[in-house]
Each structure stands twice: as structure tokens, then as C-alpha cells.
Amino acid sequence: MVVLRVIDGDTIEVRGDGHIVPKGTVARVRLLEIDTPERGACFADAATARTTELLPPGSSARIQRDAELTDRYDRYLLYIWNEQGTFVNESLVSSGHAEAVLFPPNDKYWPVISQSEDTARQAVAGLWAACPETTEPSVPDMPARPDLPDGPPAGVPDVDCSDLPGPVWVGPEDPHRLDQDGDGIGCDTN
Known part of the structure; x- marks a missing residue:
């Protein structure tokens, strides 16, 4: 599979190689078990930049699926490793560029990814340092x-x-x- 572009920290566009994504098909991929800040939110640009470093456009990547292949938005739900063998989903969490988020039944790497978040939080890495947690004000009626x-x-x-x-x-x-x-x-x- 070839990376075409990084849309944001947890979503990329790829060209399939026939293994999971049909050969030649251009598709969006949502990285499983992680969530990065949305565009405009604290640390969103840093998360997108880190994903681009790990998965530069034009690079090849190895992918793996879990129980569900696509979501209701027709994005492929995948785990991804870059050309250097780095497990990108876990790497983004361990560096504090993403949070660990579980969406059952896709849970193949949950123990590894959730532990990486615990470690990043304890180290106050990435978004855990840059984006202080705030309680949302209640909005009456x-x-x-x-x-x-x-x-x-x-x-x-x-x-x-x-x-x-x-x-x-x-x-x-x-x-x-x-x-x-x-x-x-x-x-x-x-």
C-alpha cells in the first residue's frame, strides 16, 4: 500500500496494493484504536505533522485489519506499520500525539496501545503537556x-x-x- 496524503493525525489516504485495499483503489484509512485532536484544536497540527513524518506521502506501508474492515463512512479501519517497521498507531499514542480509544470489536492491539497512553500521560508527553484538560462548562437548556x-x-x-x-x-x-x-x-x- 502507498500513502498518498495525510488528512489529519488519524486519517490518511492510500492507494491499495490488493492485500486488503483493492489494487489501485484510492481509499481513506482511519487508524484503529487512536484519536488525535481535530483540526483547530490544541495539538492538532502537531499530531498531523507527526503522522506525516511517520507516513510521508509516497512511502509504502504494511497494514492489518481487525474485526471490522470499514466504518459507516466507508473508511478502512486499519493498523499500519511504516517502511521502517514502526507501528504507527502505537507510536502516535506513545509520543502523546494521540489518545488511545477503544471501539469494539476492534481491539487486537488494545493492551499495547492503552499501556502506551498510560506511559505518555505519566511522562506528560505531547498533548498531555500542551493541552491542559479543562472541564467543559455546562450549557443550560x-x-x-x-x-x-x-x-x-x-x-x-x-x-x-x-x-x-x-x-x-x-x-x-x-x-x-x-x-x-x-x-x-x-x-x-x-
């Missing part, structure tokens, strides 16, 4: 926006704004961290 489609529910593989056609209503709950300005509307800022 936030009115719904019937003119916007509902955002993706919690429990589905992580979704980025690049996966959606435009702004979505996320309300006070925002399981995919799509709302950068706290107004209840995801993907409405650049």
Missing part, C-alpha cells in the same frame, strides 16, 4: 438546531469534520470533539 443534522453518536468509530458534509448539531454532548467553540454546532469553524 441549549436549544436544539432542527436546521442541522444530528452529529454522529458516541460509540461509532471516531469521526472527523473531514468525514462530514458540513456543520452538525452536537449539543452539550460532543463525543467526537467536533465543536471547537462550544456553541453546540460541530464542524462550523476552520
